[in-house]
Amino acid sequence: MAYIHVYRDGVQLSEGTGLTPLSLTLNATNNEESAAQVLVTKTETGYVTSGNTTVEFAGATADKWSVCATADGTYGPTLTIATPITEAGTTFYVKAKATVGETPKNDDTVDIKLSCVIAAV
Numbered sequence: 001m002a003y004i005h006v007y008r009d010g011v012q013l014s015e016g017t018g019l020t021p022l023s024l025t026l027n028a029t030n031n032e033e034s035a036a037q038v039l040v041t042k043t044e045t046g047y048v049t050s051g052n053t054t055v056e057f058a059g060a061t062a063d064k065w066s067v068c069a070t071a072d073g074t075y076g077p078t079l080t081i082a083t084p085i086t087e088a089g090t091t092f093y094v095k096a097k098a099t100v101g102e103t104p105k106n107d108d109t110v111d112i113k114l115s116c117v118i119a120a121v
């Protein structure tokens with residue numbers, strides 16, 4: 001059972017089902033990069049993260065995604081959140097890019113991966 005989840009606009013993103021993915025439309029011809037997407041990670045009630053939480057991407061095109069603690073900061077392949085994450089949530093931002101030569105497709109190969117230790121409060 002997962003005790004930590006990722007949300008966009010108050011809706012929990014799917015965890016392996018594909019029912020509520022983070023969906024972006026980009027133009028590869030223009031090497032388009034998405035605007036910063038606001039995400040929030042929250043623990044379930046009664047739980048908190050202990051130590052660092054790492055946010056990264058896994059999957060065939062994970063290199064086309066980046067993450068940052070602020071909307072206008074420096075984006076990279078991973079983000080370390082050093083403060084405890086609680087049910088109140090912690091905001092982070094992600095971007096995706098498309099590159100010339102990509103064929104139009106619905107790419108569902110990438111997952112947002114959170115690595116952390118969860119503790120009961």
